[in-house]
Amino acid sequence: MFFQQVADGGCQSYVIGCAESCAAAIIDPALGQIDRYVGIANREGLRVRYIIETHTHADHFSAARQLAERMGATVVMHRNSPAPHVAMRVDDGHLIAVGALRLKVMHTPGHTRDSMCLHVDDRVFTGDTLLIGGTGRTDLPTGDPAELHRSLFARLLLLDRETLVFPAHDYKGRTHSSIGTEIDGNPRLQVRDEAAFIEMMRGLNLSAPTHLTEALRTNMSGGKTVRQLLAEAALGVPFVSLEGLAGRLEGKRNDFVILDVRERDAYARGHIPGALHLARGQLELKVDETFPDPNLEILTVCELGKISTLAAATLRELGFGRAVALDGGMKSWREGGFPMETGEDPALLI
Known part of the structure; x- marks a missing residue:
């Protein structure tokens, strides 16, 4: 498996490819890194087949539409995504075939209605459902703390403890974690009772992301940013x-x-x-x-x-x-x- 993580500030995206067929996918691409993704694919001789978004982002601008047009790739999101440029809508349990690789879709709503994780081999791409030492917030459009609780404790955290965790964001320079590490040390995951978890999430009082409305507009519509x-x-x-x-x-x-x-x-x-x-x-x-x-x-x-x-x-x-x-x-x-x-x-x- 070819694998490269691309950081853009606190945003984390990933290029994953099949070594046998040279087919590849890009997960959660950031708008400011388009040339870098193209450069990686060219350097490694990869043909990018899919651009996959784990959810509708509210805190950064997606490069999905632009990359799909530039690379002749298919944009993939959960069927609940409102974005009109999604060419392949997937649901829980579906497999995305990238050469010999099989990315299994896990619908994990909570951060957003269309949140999903992608499980392949020894790792899981968790989007904003599970972060290193935290979880996605639930106070933005379509967020729901009760759904996030179920997605975490009844789905994602049931994966093998050794499964590597690659989230869509980390602002402390960390590259990955594991399911076991998060179960043992993630403060939010220590609150296992559903009612207490919901109360905790509703009481976080987080500030709104920069460019919230612009990011939602462009990511939901496929429109252009002011930049x-x-x-x-x-x-x-x-x-x-x-x-x-x-x-x-x-x-x-x-x-x-x-x-x-x-x-x-x-x-x-x-x-x-x-x-x-x-x-x-x-x-x-x-x-x-x-x-x-x-x-x-x-x-x-x-x-x-x-x-x-x-x-x-x-x-x-x-x-x-x-x-x-x-x-x-x-x-x-x-x-x-x-x-x-x-x-x-x-x-x-x-």
Whole structure:
């Protein structure tokens, strides 16, 4: 069996393959590691057949859809998963054939309705059902502490004590544990009574994961993250440096326009001298009447350089092929001590 663990912060994902057939699967892939998974597969001569998610993640962005498209693989999740891009939905007891390997599905709801573990040979991939020294939380959408109790004590913990445990997360640098180690030392597993376990889980008072709603949206729908949109926009947009723009202003060049795409109150509090104002939300509706010449160089500006990148990309899609964005945004412009104007000039408002 080929096996490699890939860490992305506290997220743990796995590449597992059959040495005989070179077929492989990737379990719980993280969006930031796509090139790494592809590199591992190429280096080892593996053909990735399946991208398997143990559950709908709420604390990181899944790479399942992107990897499936890039590698010609099938996305696999439990049948309760809401994600529309799942091509093969499985249920408790099903086997996923990866060459000669057989990954047995164990439906283990509790952390989420669609949580499942994957048992193969001497190891089990536990997702967020069982963590090293802990368990998955049950206070997020579709979580249920009573179901988690049953999944743990009536299913997962009945595996052989020597079975290796590979979870979807660990924030302390640990790579794996075992069923026996967790039974003996995991604090949450010492509370075996169901009512007491439920009370303990409901009283954890955990903070919400970063990017909770965005992660759920993208992982459930197969949509794009804001980071992806920005990265895609940046691929097709040139940038102008702060110093470069300052030099243009000092030279009183009039062969371009500066377009501030922030909200009107932010523009009034301080903007680059001579900058026109058109809020990003009005861009598509007003750009044609404002800039009839598609050959005009339009330099977009926002607070941090993100919205202006999207604006410049939109302008290019609309036919303004010379649209560019300021690298750094108004925050960097202010901190650099570059010239500013305040207030509103009606002639500069679009």
